[in-house]
Amino acid sequence: MNVNSGFQHQENCTNDRSFIKATGGGAYKFSELFKEKLGISLEKEDEMDCLVTGANFLLKAVNQEAFTYLNGSKEFVQIDHNDLYPYLLVNIGSGVSMIKVDGDGKFERVSGTSVGGGTFWGLGKLLTKSQSFDELLELSHRGDNRAIDTLVGDIYGGMDYLKIGLSSTTIASSFGKATSHNKELEDYKPEDISRSLLRMISNNIGQISYLNALRFGLKRIIFGGFFIRSHSYTMDTIAVAVHFWSKGEAKAMFLRHEGFLGALGAFMSYETHSLDDLVVNQVMPLPVNASLGTDTNYDPLEGDLNGTESIQCSVYRA
Amino acid sequence: MNVNSGFQHQENCTNDRSFIKATGGGAYKFSELFKEKLGISLEKEDEMDCLVTGANFLLKAVNQEAFTYLNGSKEFVQIDHNDLYPYLLVNIGSGVSMIKVDGDGKFERVSGTSVGGGTFWGLGKLLTKSQSFDELLELSHRGDNRAIDTLVGDIYGGMDYLKIGLSSTTIASSFGKATSHNKELEDYKPEDISRSLLRMISNNIGQISYLNALRFGLKRIIFGGFFIRSHSYTMDTIAVAVHFWSKGEAKAMFLRHEGFLGALGAFMSYETHSLDDLVVNQVMPLPVNASLGTDTNYDPLEGDLNGTESIQCSVYRA
Numbered sequence: 001m002n003v004n005s006g007f008q009h010q011e012n013c014t015n016d017r018s019f020i021k022a023t024g025g026g027a028y029k030f031s032e033l034f035k036e037k038l039g040i041s042l043e044k045e046d047e048m049d050c051l052v053t054g055a056n057f058l059l060k061a062v063n064q065e066a067f068t069y070l071n072g073s074k075e076f077v078q079i080d081h082n083d084l085y086p087y088l089l090v091n092i093g094s095g096v097s098m099i100k101v102d103g104d105g106k107f108e109r110v111s112g113t114s115v116g117g118g119t120f121w122g123l124g125k126l127l128t129k130s131q132s133f134d135e136l137l138e139l140s141h142r143g144d145n146r147a148i149d150t151l152v153g154d155i156y157g158g159m160d161y162l163k164i165g166l167s168s169t170t171i172a173s174s175f176g177k178a179t180s181h182n183k184e185l186e187d188y189k190p191e192d193i194s195r196s197l198l199r200m201i202s203n204n205i206g207q208i209s210y211l212n213a214l215r216f217g218l219k220r221i222i223f224g225g226f227f228i229r230s231h232s233y234t235m236d237t238i239a240v241a242v243h244f245w246s247k248g249e250a251k252a253m254f255l256r257h258e259g260f261l262g263a264l265g266a267f268m269s270y271e272t273h274s275l276d277d278l279v280v281n282q283v284m285p286l287p288v289n290a291s292l293g294t295d296t297n298y299d300p301l302e303g304d305l306n307g308t309e310s311i312q313c314s315v316y317r318a
Numbered sequence: 319m320n321v322n323s324g325f326q327h328q329e330n331c332t333n334d335r336s337f338i339k340a341t342g343g344g345a346y347k348f349s350e351l352f353k354e355k356l357g358i359s360l361e362k363e364d365e366m367d368c369l370v371t372g373a374n375f376l377l378k379a380v381n382q383e384a385f386t387y388l389n390g391s392k393e394f395v396q397i398d399h400n401d402l403y404p405y406l407l408v409n410i411g412s413g414v415s416m417i418k419v420d421g422d423g424k425f426e427r428v429s430g431t432s433v434g435g436g437t438f439w440g441l442g443k444l445l446t447k448s449q450s451f452d453e454l455l456e457l458s459h460r461g462d463n464r465a466i467d468t469l470v471g472d473i474y475g476g477m478d479y480l481k482i483g484l485s486s487t488t489i490a491s492s493f494g495k496a497t498s499h500n501k502e503l504e505d506y507k508p509e510d511i512s513r514s515l516l517r518m519i520s521n522n523i524g525q526i527s528y529l530n531a532l533r534f535g536l537k538r539i540i541f542g543g544f545f546i547r548s549h550s551y552t553m554d555t556i557a558v559a560v561h562f563w564s565k566g567e568a569k570a571m572f573l574r575h576e577g578f579l580g581a582l583g584a585f586m587s588y589e590t591h592s593l594d595d596l597v598v599n600q601v602m603p604l605p606v607n608a609s610l611g612t613d614t615n616y617d618p619l620e621g622d623l624n625g626t627e628s629i630q631c632s633v634y635r636a
Contacts, residue, residue, distance in 0.1 A: 094468060208526065215532060
């Protein structure tokens with residue numbers, strides 16, 4: 001959930017008729033706060049609509065937007081606009097939505113999973129006492145999941161189980177080693193726990209995404225959402241999962257502006273609703289930090305509402 | 319992993335030529351221990367072979383073996399032996415194997431997931447300090463996952479998101495509420511954590527199973543393995559997941575002897591290898607408890623090796 005915003009007003013921000021187009025859970029969660037502190041109404045746009053509109057816009061308008069990622073190597077993909085559809089859009093927020101996109105405004109949410117970014121951050125916070133999503137992600141970078149996951153080799157005396165195509169290093173059971181009777185939570189390194197969690201969740205999302213792409217015969221799987229955040233290990237795990245489950249036939253693709261699909265879509269909805277009135281687009285700094293509570297932790301899954309970053313606005317002159 | 323055993327010897331159990339057919343990880347893990355303490359060799363049989371052989375045997379030989387489960391109601395399914403294949407066998411041990419079964423000895427492991435019973439017990443042990451798998455499972459019975467999971471209604475101001483078919487009570491993000499900044503692990507009830515874990519894992523297994531059944535056009539999904547252990551809430555969650563993702567088109571089926579597929583298959587492999595020598599089948603008590611270490615915790619995912627239970631043996635007279 002993030003607040004994705006454009007901004008419209010008549011004369012000034014505190015005018016009763018000021019409103020911001022917003023989408024996602026944040027549009028509900030922060031609605032009262034925006035009204036109370038800034039006098040701005042959040043005008044809710046459908047989340048799936050916005051995600052798809054944002055992704056389509058990026059894929060068509062931005063050069064070098066989509067890329068593949070494998071073994072630390074990023075490769076930009078040039079997509080022919082006439083051959084863009086259909087594709088599977090996988091948006092990883094606190095939960096995960098999988099959307100079959102057939103064209104502009106033509107889409108269906110075909111699947112999803114509750115095991116997403118909120119699960120990583122929620123379980124990770126309980127297990128490691130990390131104070132922020134970024135801290136947890138950073139931890140995973142230094143960890144080794146083999147301390148906690150049971151690998152195929154751990155089960156089969158160090159050997160592969162080649163008959164069914166599993167190498168000794170494949171994870172047989174996520175957190176399987178944590179069943180050990182003589183160890184407690186304190187005996188495991190937070191960085192190993194974080195790494196194991198990240199692999200479990202990324203791998204699971206990659207697998208379910210691939211199975212859905214297969215189901216609908218979709219060549220491309222495009223991953224977006226703030227969970228990824230250009231984090232190389234996350235992208236690598238998702239890419240490896242798609243590669244593994246598809247036996248090399250499918251490739252995961254990522255977007256440079258992955259965290260802003262909904263925001264872009266909400267912004268573009270001004271166009272749909274009142275293009276004639278939209279006369280000026282500009283970036284306008286807003287004192288968000290002072291107005292939106294005391295929470296100083298950066299939590300992308302709850303909306304990027306900290307810091308003094310600007311919110312992209314469309315100034316609306318009636 | 320469990321040790322699945324039949325037992326063969328010439329004159330007595332400590333004879334050098336005594337051996338037990340065994341399969342799964344336990345056949346590797348406990349191999350030395352059996353040799354050292356009982357003078358018995360574990361003769362390893364292929365795990366997938368054994369699972370399939372065991373399941374096929376049960377489905378054909380045992381009356382009222384398979385049943386569906388929904389809303390607390392068990393309904394036995396009479397399966398026509400001539401219309402048994404193909405089906406998807408989902409064996410949930412510490413990890414999960416998904417096997418497309420086309421006939422006796424005809425099968426392919428088509429998928430699986432590392433998020434299985436080991437994940438439930440491993441994560442559950444770290445988070446709740448439960449001392450046994452059974453204790454953790456029992457906890458889940460009394461818990462309420464809504465204290466920890468983010469539901470669709472939590473995101474959308476108590477409302478459904480009907481446009482994409484999600485009711486307000488659907489889990490949007492497993493453990494999503496645990497991202498709350500002002501709460502630590504100690505602030506959550508162990509029973510709520512256990513329930514949330516069980517739902518997350520059972521739901522995920524149900525979803526991936528259904529997607530694989532769909533992929534291969536399999537009408538039946540049969541769940542086995544010691545994770546389920548006739549636990550009604552586990553079966554209910556898996557059944558609901560299959561119902562939800564298939565929009566009511568597929569039904570999850572369970573087996574009465576779910577935890578013994580591999581053991582049965584290993585036992586039946588005597589038949590394959592040396593039927594002529596197999597002259598007596600009997601149940602023979604073995605002093606397992608005294609011989610296999612000091613671990614008094616019951617851990618079905620590591621094999622049921624505690625207590626004074628008997629191991630089914632085939633006495634082999636050369």
